[in-house]
Structure formats: C-alpha cells, structure tokens
Amino acid sequence: MGDPKDRGLLVLRGRGGPSAARRRSRVPRVGRQAPMTFLWPPALLLFVLVPALIAVYVWMLRRPSRVRVRYSSLDLLTQAAAAGSPWRRHLPAGLYLLTLCTVIFTLARPMAPVPVPDNRTVVMLSIDVSRSMMAHDVVPTRIEAAKKAAIEFVRALPRGAKVGLVSFSSYATLVTPPTDDHDRVIQAINGLTLEFATAIGDGLLEAVYALPGRSRPENPPGSGVPQAVPPPAPDRLPPATVVL
Numbered sequence: 001m002g003d004p005k006d007r008g009l010l011v012l013r014g015r016g017g018p019s020a021a022r023r024r025s026r027v028p029r030v031g032r033q034a035p036m037t038f039l040w041p042p043a044l045l046l047f048v049l050v051p052a053l054i055a056v057y058v059w060m061l062r063r064p065s066r067v068r069v070r071y072s073s074l075d076l077l078t079q080a081a082a083a084g085s086p087w088r089r090h091l092p093a094g095l096y097l098l099t100l101c102t103v104i105f106t107l108a109r110p111m112a113p114v115p116v117p118d119n120r121t122v123v124m125l126s127i128d129v130s131r132s133m134m135a136h137d138v139v140p141t142r143i144e145a146a147k148k149a150a151i152e153f154v155r156a157l158p159r160g161a162k163v164g165l166v167s168f169s170s171y172a173t174l175v176t177p178p179t180d181d182h183d184r185v186i187q188a189i190n191g192l193t194l195e196f197a198t199a200i201g202d203g204l205l206e207a208v209y210a211l212p213g214r215s216r217p218e219n220p221p222g223s224g225v226p227q228a229v230p231p232p233a234p235d236r237l238p239p240a241t242v243v244l
Helices: 018-026 041-062 074-083 086-107 142-156 182-190 200-210
Strands: 009-013 122-128 162-168 172-179
Touching: 041 086, 122 142, 122 172, 122 182, 122 200, 142 182, 162 182, 162 200, 172 182, 172 200
Parallel strands: 122 162
Antiparallel strands: 009 122, 162 172
16 A cells, blocks of 8 residues: 555556656657658759759850940950959859749748657546545545645646546546646646545546547446347246336
8 A cells, every 4th residue: 555645546647657747848759850742742843944044054155245345445445354253243143043943942832840849648637535535544634635645746747748637436527637737627626525435446437538549438337327238038028027
C-alpha cells in the first residue's frame, strides 16, 4: 500500500507523469526533416526558359553592333570606355533572371512540413467519493487528503499537459474531460461531494474511456442498460410470463 493520504486517488497516465511530462516539454523530439514538395510541380518546367534567355543574351553581346557614335576627340573616347564597368553592364540582365527564377519557384508553391514540439501528456484522475472517504484515519479525512494530493499533482503538471477528472461511488461520473485548463480541474476537485457505495471498477473504466483515442462501448458493463437476450426456444417456454 502507498501513502495513506493518497487513498481513494487513482491516476491513469496517458504518457508518463509530471516529471516525464516536464522532460518531454523541455526536450522536443528531433526527427529526420521531411523533404520539400511542390503543390504545382509542372510550373518548374518554366526553368527551361532560363538557359534559353542566357543563350539569347550571350548571342546579343557577341553580335556585331551597327550603331556608331561619333566622338569629337580621342580623349573623350578613352574616358567613355574607361567609365564603363563589366559587371555593371550585366547587372540588369542578372537581376531580371533572378526575378524570373523567383517567380517560377513561387508558382510551383513549395511546401515542407516543419515539426513543432507538442506536449501530448494526458492524465486522468479518478477519485473515490463514497461514504468510506469520510473516515478519519487520515487527517482530516480521506476525501480531503485525496483532494489535496490531487490538487498538488495537477499544479505540478507542465503547461500544455491535459488532465481530466472522474469521480466514482455507486457509479462513475466524468466530471471534467481531459483539458489543459488546470484551474478548471482544480475547481472540479474542490467541488467533489460524497456519494454512496464504492464501484472502483466503474471509476477505472470511465477514466479509460475519457483518454484520447479510446471509444466508449454502446452499452458498457454496469451502465444499467439491459443487454439483448434471445427469446427461449418454443419447447422451453415457461408456463407463464410476467412483463414488468
């Protein structure tokens, strides 16, 4: 048996407790980066225009120019030839090709999934609220000690961790579904009141059904819904049937 003050407090952990949840919140998972994909790959075929335009530009540079400019003096011609810079001459064409490549790449609509750290910790608290929790073997009572332990546990959880609350006595009740609003769960714990007999099995089942990815059966055991019973064979019919 554990600490007496934790009697009546059951914890179902979806993925570890507070310490494990804190470790996962501080250390994000590192996986292999997914490759980049394109929503419209046919747009990449437009890149064939780039080498074609470069070839046309080179051809135009090598083509003999028929434009003649007259200079009045040889000194003026020398200064005009020295003022020009080779890279400045090709700068407009280079910027044009860079803009064209950017537009084509944008038209292809590139996309790549980016992993984001996500705290998937889910904790379900299941607290006994039967009359037996009024016992004073734990100061002040079992129920008050269980509430205190549950509240301390919730406050120790990291931000983003989801926690839910189930109370059980003669039947189980989902008080709070899994949520990251820890203050709401603490208020629900403080608002628990005592009921009648104890049905710990129903409390466990209700807590399990509340976990993500768990489905509740249509008529779970102990739900009070009668199960379908096939009619008796004709040769085994009772002499009388009473319908209530």
